[in-house]
Amino acid sequence: MSIKEYSREELEVKSMLELAHEILLDERRALDFNELYDKTADLKGFTEExxxxxxxxxxxxxxxxxxxxxxxxxxxxxxxxxxxxxxxEEVAATPKKKSKKKKQEKQKKEETPKNQEVTEEDLAIDDDFLDDDVDDLDLDESDDMDEAFDQEFDSEKAESDDEEK
Structure with missing residues (x-):
């Protein structure tokens, strides 16, 4: 049934989606959203507000x-x-492949020379970069905690081995 065959009352009762469906069927082509909405709203008798x-x-x-x-x-x-x-095809166009020449140029830029000499300056660490809190750490305390953990783990393992026997 065409939109033209509906009465004013029938158009007001129909949902906007049903009217949009009918409009597209009558037009037999895809429409811009605003054009589709305007035609649908006009059929419903909407004011601008x-x-x-x-x-x-x-x-x-x-x-x-x-x-x-x-x-x-x-x-x-x-x-x-x-x-x-x-x-x-329309929704997701496939990306184009890069040419071999461009790939080779990119690889050349990324590669570092194999025979490049490393100097002490390259390996130098900026002291400002290091965190000052590292000096305050008590590494001996950390070793004590590791040792305590290892002892506890060993004793639990021994107990579980005894239970299995």
């Missing part, structure tokens, strides 16, 4: 409804118009 109020809900419903497809930037059509292969 009401159009502004319902646009977000319409977009959300259009996105969630499985009958519609965003074919390209802002262009909406019916999903049944597009074969699966065509949908994949």
């Amino acid at each position: 009401k159009k502004h109020e319902f646009i977000a809900q319409f977009y959300t419903d259009l996105t969630v409804d499985g009958r519609f497809l965003n074919a390209s930037a802002g262009i909406w059509g019916l999903k049944r118009w597009y074969p699966v292969e065509q949908i994949d």
Whole structure:
């Protein structure tokens, strides 16, 4: 049934998505979102204020409804118009492969010379870079904690071995 065949009362009762579906069927082509929304709102008899109020809900419903497809930037059509292969091509274009020449140039930049001499200056550490708190650490205390842990672990292991026998 065409949109033109509906009475004013029938159009007011129909949902905006149903009207959008009918509009796309009548047009037989995908439409820009704003154009589709304007036609739908006009059929519903919305004022400018009401159009502004319902646009977000319409977009959300259009996105969630499985009958519609965003074919390209802002262009909406019916999903049944597009074969699966065509949908994949339009929505996600495959990235182009880099040429071998560009790959080789990139590899040359990334490679470091194998015979490059390392100097003491290359290995020097800036003292300001180091944290001053490192000097305050008591490393002997850390060793004592490790030793205590090892002893506790060994005693628990011995107990479990005795229980297994």
